[in-house]
Amino acid sequence: DAKTTQPPSMDCAEGRAANLPCNHSTISGNEYVYWYRQIHSQGPQYIIHGLKNNETNEMASLIITEDRKSSTLILPHATLRDTAVYYCIVRVGGSQGNLIFGKGTKLSVKP
């Protein structure tokens, strides 16, 4: 699985959009980009994933650059409950192995 690089921490004002970047310059053609988050003391929670097209669901949007070397997770209207560690994970789709979690980005949403 390709390695990912994320900033260790970010702040966001409540009600504003939170844009969380992820670099994955060694991604290969059959690898998907997955985003999970972990709210303090809870198990990780799936947010969204994509291959090369932009994706949107009820939680977030995922923007993947055309060369697929980086992506951005967008929380359109961040709330205090979105304060969490966000993990960007790249892996081959549908494989049986585990998810490899790095240290992620600690997002702090402030009132």
Added chain:
Amino acid sequence: NAGVTQTPKFRILKIGQSMTLQCTQDMNHNYMYWYRQDPGMGLKLIYYSVGAGITDKGEVPNGYNVSRSTTEDFPLRLELAAPSQTSVYFCASKGVGTDTQYFGPGTRLTVL
């Protein structure tokens, strides 16, 4: 669906004691996983299973054992607890052909 459930939520063990962490999922998922998370770190895989009767080691299996006699249950056994096993343990499951894993709420274990 309850999803993935884990018991107990908290446990304190003395060095050398043994215990079993329970994990159950009601989504009929083939794949199940045990991770541990040390403070400030990401999750590390202990063991995983691709179906009933099949288990395999992950990145940090030493000091642990697992079994998978049913699709629903995947217990993790600590035989001789050591302070290095103080951690939060998460169980997860996923279906075939997807990478979306569903996690339980975790078990916080302290070994003194």
